[in-house]
Amino acid sequence: MRIRAENREFYRKLRQLSLPIAFQSLMLAMVATGDALMLGRVAQEEMTAVSLATQVQFVQNMFVMAITAAGSILGAQYWGKGDRKTLQDLFHLMIRFSMTLSLAFCLACELIPELLMRIFTHDGELIALGSAYLRIAGWSYLLTGLSQSYMAVMKVTDHVKPCAWISSAAVVINILLNAVFIFGLLGAPRMQARGAALATTVSRITELALCVGISAGKDYVRPEWRKIFRGSRQLTRDFGRQCLPLLGGSLFWGIGFTSYTAIMGHMGVDAAAASSVAAVVRDLICCVCNGIGGAAGIIVGNELGAGNLERGKAYGIKLKNISYVIGLCSMALVLAITPGVVRMVILTDQAREYLTGMMVIMAVYMIGRCVNTVTINGVLDGGGDTVFDMYSLAVCMWGIAIPLALLGAFVFRWHPLLVYACTCLDEVGKIPWVMIRFRKYKWVQNLTREQTEG
Template sequence: MDKKEFYRKLLSLVLPIAFQQLMLTIVSASDALMVGAIGQALLSAVSLASQITFVYNLFLAAMTIGTSIFVAQYWGKGDQKSVEKILAIVLRVSITVSCVFFLAATFFPSLLMSVFTSDNTLIEYGNKYLRVVGVTYLLCGISQIYLCIMKNTNFASKSMIIGSTAAFLNIPLNAIFIYGLFGVPRMEIAGAAVATTISRIIELIWVLVEHSKLNRVKININYIINPDQTLRKDFWRYTLPVLGNELVWGGGFTMYSVIMGHLGTDAVAANSIANIVKNLIASLALGIGNGGSILVGNELGAGKLENAKMYGKRLCQISIISGICSGILLLIISPVVLLIADLSFQATQYLKWMLIMCSYYMVGKYVNGTTISGIFCAGGDSKFGFLCDAITLWGVTVPLGLIAAFVLKWPVLAVYFVINLDEIVKLPAVFKHYKKYIWVRDLTRSE
């Protein structure tokens, strides 16, 4: 495949995935900003309560990455039957995990909130949000896995339309239920959760309608009840390190929120806005990583190993350029963010410098996202990410962050600087591992 064709195929995957991620981030931002307009305490509560959803999404992310590893390769090989067997294996797990999170958020919200803050007001607000939003975990356990299947089987644009439309509907629904428009009772923080739940219901219904069409990968009940044991072993062999990676990374990221959550509401509010902006700018990174993983996986499954190696090189070059440009863009829009954010004077000062620190973070985010979650996983090289994050986060940034915040009592911005070093610290090890080409492997089996 020549460069022109490579970029055409890459864009056909990257743009839908990146746009869908952008819409999801915008919805998250609308939750925080609309509720935050009522009061800074509500903004902080939504931010902390959303950490439960963040942890749940770590499990979903591991399942979708594991799904993509095999679906991309088997689809590249032309084996739809194995794709349906993989789907069944993943659904068994995702539905089980979703039930656990639903029960925890619905019946034990105070316990969950107390992990992130000792402020009783924030805990009370967070309870109202979690009790309603818990049901969305049951819905996402099915819809997100099937949308992942669509991305890997030539329906990335359709997956984007479904996910983005549901996300877009969430924004006006937020306004209606948070502020009580058109005769609807004013629900404030609970309204944000209701809006999210309705949009997820619509998303799942649409997914099931799409699934019923001809020439779509089907959810086979028989495969769910009696999973293919060989594929099941293959799946867990390469997905368990991904799950470990997500939990190690997500646990570290959650610890960052715990650290910031105990430094005052100004620090929490500023960190909330900084994370929203950072995630908006990083949407393209997820698109490049996921889209690149599908492209590389297709080539590996088809046995075109040299093509896959060439694709990996091009993707790395794209990630470096995109990371630099994204950091510059973040600096350019920072004054607008400060103008729009309705924060106290102290929180605004925190946010100003946090955004500057986020700009250099972007380069590491793009490169690591493309390699660790994209190129490496496409060939089943999932253990490296687990080890890399375990050492970087739990051996360096989390301990240093805890010491800086609670032992040395450093200022908020100094602590924030420390906990944003992880993506940069990884870069030398990631580059060295990439050059070993362990990820250039065909994982498929013959019938």
């Protein structure tokens, strides 16, 4: 009876956490979908330029994710322990580091947008369109770190649903303003790619305002701005021990993914356009595994921080098994929607052919993506085993997938679909290594301290 009650509690908490996180992930992915669909109705070049330009924000998000993930890992354990003060100190650390980073990316978008675009394409028209987008959207990047820090703290303190509603409101505003500014509705100027950037900026302002307003309520952990640049040296060291491997992993993954986009961008406009659409579909389908992965880190972290090591270990095993089921379901879903996706977007015949092949390849990729997201970014990270992700990316992505894709694209001149398959190789290939690491149970550890002062 006790085991049955624990199982019910586990699945109840998994639903409570994963569904809002998955919904939030879906809402964020809907922004990219809205951009792609609306700009796809304007011109293939507009859609492709924005897809390439947003890789800058993707890289920024890798830094911000490392910072907020480190805070979430420690925060989940301290919240499980009942230490609210230390969690607030972690909040201050997240704000301090993420705002400094966001300022750097904002300045880069305003001062050197053409240089940033040349990383992803050599096409002059795409560079011009993407640079115009970045000059406007760059201001939204200034707000990203702050809003993500607020939402990270909300999630680990059992306020997951407000995060989903905040993201939903921001996405609805973004999509509506996309339509207004891209197409010039309601008397607004027809701005096309620049309109998508303006809509993104307004929605980010709204998102941050909602975060600050909701966090002012009772029972929410909120920052004390006069203490932002103060804090415990010991806690800062603990934060750094979690953040640095996460940052290394995020950079490996983020720059690696950006490299994939750049490689496909140099394979021609048709291959780049097809890859852009496939990326939007991938991000939408990944919402479920993102939700379960986010929930996994909180669930496992809460138990380990409370000192319930065996229960945390058992929950981690359950979550790892669930990840395989989600992966197989995601593969089936990608295959099922492929015909509709190919018909939906305006592409050349060659780009349609590429997109069909990419969707089939991506279906297999989804198994590895789901397993690794839940197991590595959820369970292992939740227990503080953050260094493995960096090692696995260094070997599988940078040691195998990227070199093969580069050789195929620029030396051997392989077919674009074969090059795309190389970019999907790392997630599937590292599953055996992930399972070996998981079964060592190095992640079953309590990271909290009795004293964080001094």
